[in-house]
Amino acid sequence: MAPLQIKKYPDKILRQKCTPVESITAKERELFDEMLFTMRHFCGIGLAAPQVGISKRFIIAEVEGVIIRLANPEILDANGSDIVSEGCLSVPDAKVDIKRPDIITVKGLNEEGKTIKLKTSGLLARVLQHEIDHLNGKLIIDHMSILTKLNFNLKST
Numbered sequence: 001m002a003p004l005q006i007k008k009y010p011d012k013i014l015r016q017k018c019t020p021v022e023s024i025t026a027k028e029r030e031l032f033d034e035m036l037f038t039m040r041h042f043c044g045i046g047l048a049a050p051q052v053g054i055s056k057r058f059i060i061a062e063v064e065g066v067i068i069r070l071a072n073p074e075i076l077d078a079n080g081s082d083i084v085s086e087g088c089l090s091v092p093d094a095k096v097d098i099k100r101p102d103i104i105t106v107k108g109l110n111e112e113g114k115t116i117k118l119k120t121s122g123l124l125a126r127v128l129q130h131e132i133d134h135l136n137g138k139l140i141i142d143h144m145s146i147l148t149k150l151n152f153n154l155k156s157t
């Protein structure tokens with residue numbers, strides 16, 4: 001298997017709202033596998049389909065040996081809050097301190113096409129929220145202060 005190409009900011013696909021996944025078949029499972037392979041290849045801990053050029057609601061995450069593959073993920077409940085510095089394979093030069101809830105309940109379709117509900121906290125909860133942001137066209141730079149953003153845009157052009 002060869003890794004998929006990672007789309008980088010300011011690629012327009014990263015700004016699109018992704019469409020829902022209709023069903024999970026062998027084809028979708030293959031995409032999950034390719035995404036996992038690609039994420040590991042580039043040493044990431046999460047990846048969303050638009051990052052590999054597919055504008056559909058698929059995400060994956062791998063934190064401390066736990067692998068999550070989800071289609072149409074939806075946050076049902078969020079509690080607590082924490083500020084952690086985040087990076088992104090699609091925005092290679094940026095590190096942004098982002099405040100997010102740190103306990104979330106997520107619903108979605110797993111790789112077998114079954115609806116699952118997952119309550120998670122800490123780093124995995126953070127990664128899932130970061131990837132769900134991608135499905136809505138949102139990037140870590142959108143969480144930057146105006147001054148930091150200005151500085152980042154100057155450096156990246």
Ligand SMILES: [Zn+2]
Binds near residue numbers: 087089090130134
């Ligand atoms: Zn990202």
